[in-house]
Amino acid sequence: MKLHTVRTDPKTNKVEGKDREYFSVLNSTTLAALQRIELRHAGLSWGTKQAIRALGYGASAKVGMKFRTAWWQKEPFGIKKGGISHTDLPLRVCVYPSHNIEANEGPDKWDPEKPAVLLCSYTWGQDAQRIGSLCSNNTAHDDKELKRLIIHELARLHAREEFPFEKLVEHLEEQYVDHHGYDWYRDEYMSEIIKPNSFGQFYLVGEAASSYHAWIIGALESIIRVVYIIFQGLQNGNPEFEAYSIVLDLLKPAPTDKNKKYEFEDIGKPLKRGSAIPTGLPFYPLPEEIPTTQFYRTESAPLTDNPTDEAKLDNVEMTYGAALAVLSLIESFFELGLDKQ
Known part of the structure; x- marks a missing residue:
C-alpha cells in the first residue's frame, strides 16, 4: 500500500x-x-x-418497553410529566416520555389507558456493556433474561406500600407487550x-x-x-x-487441566468446558x-x-x-x- x-x-x-x-x-x-x-x-x-x-466514543445501551397502558402515569405512581429516575439498580436511568402526557394532550384527549412506550434503561460505559450483553439481535425472542431483569428492576424502582414488589412484577408482566434493546457494541x-x-x-x-x-x-x-x-x-x-x-x-487458546501448566503441544486443541484458563500464551484470551x-x-x-x-x-x-x-x-x-x- x-x-x-x-x-x-x-x-x-x-x-x-x-x-x-x-x-x-x-x-x-x-x-x-x-x-x-x-x-x-x-x-x-x-x-x-x-x-x-x-x-461516537462512549458505549451506550437503551432498552425500551411497550406496555398496554401508561401505567406510570396512573395512581399510585402519578408520574405525569417527562423526566428521569436515577438508581443504583442495573437499569441505572429510567426516562419517562414528555409526550402523550396530560399537560400536553389536555384532560379531554389524554388517555393513560392507551398503549405507551417507556425507556426503561439508558446506560453508558461499563453499565452499558453489562446490559448490552443481554441484548440479542433477535430482540424480544432470544433475550428473555433482559426482559426479566428490566421488569424486576422496574418493579424495584417503583414499588411502594400500595403496590409491593411481587404484586408490581405480576402487573408489569400483564402490561408487557414488546421490547427492544439497543446496544452500541452491536451498532451496524x-x-x-x-x-x-x-x-x-x-x-x-x-x-x-x-x-x-x-x-x-x-x-x-x-x-x-x-x-x-x-x-x-x-x-x-x-x-x-x-x-x-x-x-x-x-x-489461540490452549486447553489445560486444573493446575496444569501450558504445554506447546496443547495449542490449537478445543478448550474444554470447566478447564483452567491457559497459562503461558502471551496474548490469551x-x-x-x-x-x-x-x-x-x-x-x-x-x-x-x-x-x-x-x-x-x-x-x-x-x-x-x-x-x-x-x-x-x-x-x-x-x-x-x-x-x-
Missing part, C-alpha cells in the same frame, strides 16, 4: 512530499483526526467511511470499524476501534486483533508456511471483537482457517477471524469496482 506524506521544514518552510510502499498500514489516530487525512484513494469500504463519520457501524480495508492492507487500531474505549487495554487488544487477522489472511494464501502457523498458534466462532455456528461442527476446506468438506465451518479476512477481501474487490474490469 502506498502512503504519501507531506512535511513542512520548520526552518525553510519548504514543503516536501514522499511516497512510501508498505505491506500493511495500521492507523492509530483518533476518528476525529482520521477525518482530516486524505483517504480518497485508501480503498476504504463504504461501511468504514460511515463508521469514521458516525461512531461498529463491526465496520474493525474490518480490514483495501484488500487487507489498511487497518484501524487504537482504543477507538475497540470495545474498551478510553482504556489502554483497548488500544493493545486492537493491535492483537489486527495481527491475528493479517496472519489469518496470510495463512489462507500460503497454508504450508510454518511461520504463519506459529504466530496464529500463539494467539483473544480480544472481545474476535470470537473463535462465527455467529449461529453449529456447535458440533469442526473449525478451519482455510476457506477451501469449508467449501469442499461437509459440516466444516471457518473461524471468525478467517471468515472476516476473506469477507473483507471480497468487499474490497467490489468496493473498488474491480469486478467490472
